[in-house]
């Protein structure tokens with residue numbers, strides 16, 4: 460089975476390389492505006508993917524889940540924990556997204572990372588570019604990311620949680636070489652590093668609590684998934700969305716699914732995140748809830764659960780007046796993780812829906828697409844669908 464996968468993976472990757480080789484180097488994205496002051500066409504979404512900032516559906520929001528039973532339930536009172544597990548399971552199944560309150564993350568930690576992030580993005584461009592992410596190191600500052608080959612109206616800063624992080628040296632399937640990645644920090648803003656490290660520690664605690672609840676909701680042992688995170692590749696991203704003169708034509712982040720296990724997102728009070736509702740495909744605006752974290756199931760849970768839970772498409776709108784900040788924590792396993800439907804969750808009636816794949820190679824291939832404007836669709840788990 461592994462051999463078969465490897466072959467199909469290499470065909471896919473070759474397809475990328477060949478297509479890319481036929482193309483002249485992608486245009487270096489320079490400014491947001493042309494000499495005439497018009498928005499650079501790289502940012503403009505195709506008609507069917509444009510947001511409707513004035514007609515957001517606010518009547519329904521993603522489920523709001525109170526995690527306090529995790530913290531204050533006496534061991535003999537198991538009802539409230541069972542209810543919580545059921546709530547999480549329903550949210551994962553019906554939405555793939557939910558918000559949590561009473562999560563145990565101190566609000567001071569969140570205030571600190573928000574404040575440090577704002578200071579970082581307010582630095583002059585040349586300061587930020589000193590720690591630019593590049594084709595070798597995907598951690599650092601970046602302002603020309605493309606999602607589905609359209610440029611996002613945003614600036615980002617990425618850092619890894621386990622420093623250094625080990626990942627494959629290249630996306631090439633036969634290249635077994637590994638590389639060690641280190642964070643890059645701005646010279647004159649030590650509080651950014653401190654805030655990110657504190658935030659990462661808090662997010663990890665919350666991520667393991669959620670992972671346990673999700674495992675229980677799938678009928679697995681609470682710690683069934685923990686072993687995948689020994690040499691984790693989790694990372695924190697700071698997303699900064701400057702005000703945009705054409706918010707109806709562009710997106711801060713184009714529609715996408717998160718490739719990892721879980722995402723824990725802090726958004727400020729501006730709002731902009733939209734989630735695709737499973738029942739009818741409508742885009743639902745996620746109204747900011749003070750101090751809540753937004754959780755979504757990533758592609759790996761979709762595969763592990765053999766599609767009982769699905770990773771849901773989402774996107775971020777921008778705003779003509781206000782800047783917006785969002786801080787996702789991507790909870791990702793070790794690069795050598797072989798991702799396939801869990802054996803406890805498959806049987807004759809429910810055969811595996813995915814071929815296995817290697818997380819590190821998937822990640823390296825995806826990063827390549829984020830870095831360059833490719834002429835083909837970026838790698839997706841659907842490519843491994845049986």
Ligand SMILES: O=C(O)CCC(=O)C(=O)O
Pocket residue numbers: 696698712717724726731732773774775785787
């Ligand atoms: O800014 C947001 O609300 C969403 C960001 C996001 O989906 C991402 O960075 O993967």
Ligand SMILES: [Fe+2]
Pocket residue numbers: 715716717722773
């Ligand atoms: Fe996302």
